[in-house]
Amino acid sequence: MRKTRSIGGHDRRPGFWVYGVLIAVLVGSFFPIWWSFLIGSQDAAAINKNGMIFVPGGNFFANAATVIDSIPFWNALLNSIIVSSAVALSVVAFSTLAGYAFAKLKFRGREGLLVFVIATMAVPTQLGIVPLFIVMSRLGWTGSLWAVIAPGLVTAFGVFWMTQYLKDALPDELIEAVRMDGASMIRSFWHVGLPAARPAAAMLALFAFIGTWTNFFWPFIVLDPGNPTLPVALQQLQAAYYVDYSLVLSGVVLSIIPLIVLFVFLGKQLVAGIMQGAVKG
């Protein structure tokens, strides 16, 4: 049970200035997104003259059509969906399995291995890109989506997250009960561990999906220009149309729509996930 309170212990509603500050913060976080639509709906002539623009123009669909013609947009969208879904699924599967073992099973070296997992979160693995690229080209994976999916298959954060969650959420008696009934280890995971892990697994999937969707550095290095993910395609758009920002920003709008829609439906879960992670982490 969380008691409601505010700083100083006053439970009464705060004054208008508090809402004033919050509105200012929200304008700050919404304005740049709104701006991309504002400019993305103009034509080149309108944005290249002095003076402010306050209302959207009527050119958005024309711009969007040009963008879709000039970069492999649909291909990039599909690739982003494939890569992000694959990573999210795999991160959840492997992290739940590992988290279940760390939280609920007894084995030698458990504590030490868990500390190791946590410590790896501080390792800047992005700095291994040169050998990673060498390995991928030896495997013949450069240019393929596998090269983007493979490094993201499981994360230390995911393992840690599921361990923390399952520690409290799954009573040991429940596992013992199904074990007494003669269930094998994997069956008891399947029937007891997995259902208990569901809420945390859903959040983890969400974060893994967004993290992969917005990732640029590695896909930019390893994918071919003809077969990119959305952020890589945006880079091509900028290289091609830097003189006409109405086109570039209409491409930005197209690329951010999917996650904005996702956010509208699941933003509440994201907020809850970040706040839970903060308390436990």
Add this chain to the structure above:
Amino acid sequence: MTAATEVDARAIRRIAFNHRLSHWDVKLSPYLYISPFFIVFALIGLFPLGYTAWVSLHDWNLIGGQGDFVGLENFQTVLAQPYFWISLRNTFSIFLLSAVPQVIAAIAIAAVLDFNLRGKTFWRMGVLLPYVVAPVAVALIFNDLFGDKYGVINQLLNTVGLESIRWHVDVIPSHFAIATMVNFRWTGYNALIFLAAMQAVPRDYYEAAIIDGAGRWRTFWSLTVPLMRPTIIFVIITSTIGGLQIFDEPRMFDQYGQGGASRQWQTLTLYIYELGWNQRNFGRASAVSWLLFLIIILIAALNFYISRKISATSDKAIKVRPIKARGIS
């Protein structure tokens, strides 16, 4: 009779076999379940980092592959390049311009969100919105806002009688613009982490503080902030590790992606990319990767050490209050 004993014997053997199987099941399953993480980490984390050191000691071309062993020559060459030092400076400058204001703003926003608000979820989602916009998209939007000629920010400056700033030409303004992109995306996210930490402060601490006659400000500074210390340290360390590897925003700051005509905003990761994929010199790219790796580990350790020291001193200041609090409630 004999038939019956035979059946019994077979049944016993089967049970024994099942028993042994289940014994191994119990013994081995945990290791099997955690193995994917260790395999993946070994293959894409540990091995590449170690192999980076190996590559850095060789002539190594993107196309041609491994060449002669050259010892520390790549390190010597790189350390003699002005671009290395410029990148190092830019990396730190952009990092400081983003990390410091970001943590302060996030704590302030968290404090405001911590009021007993109407429509809590709405406000919390509002501050988190930028997080779902990819850094590349954020960079393109802010490039336009920070446009040197027609950018909104320069137009606003002109309106209030100030000169336009050459965001894409001068060193510090370009760092400021890039740091703004980072802050836009992460401030709200961090604010929610801080908000969670604030809400974990037990209520009777606040009651005790009020009884002691502490006002809001004093309570906030000498109670809430010290109790949030582990969270603040966590946020600072994670943003250090991420911030020093910054690539997306400076890469997208102009269409050439080399960090400016005189490398005004080239960061170390951009420099690694230039060495490895433009100059095709994997040896030197690996040398810079290793140097950056060492820098990050050093800074993270330093962070940790300093924050431990600070916590040791401020612990004494706060100890008295919680004890009092318990005495009252």
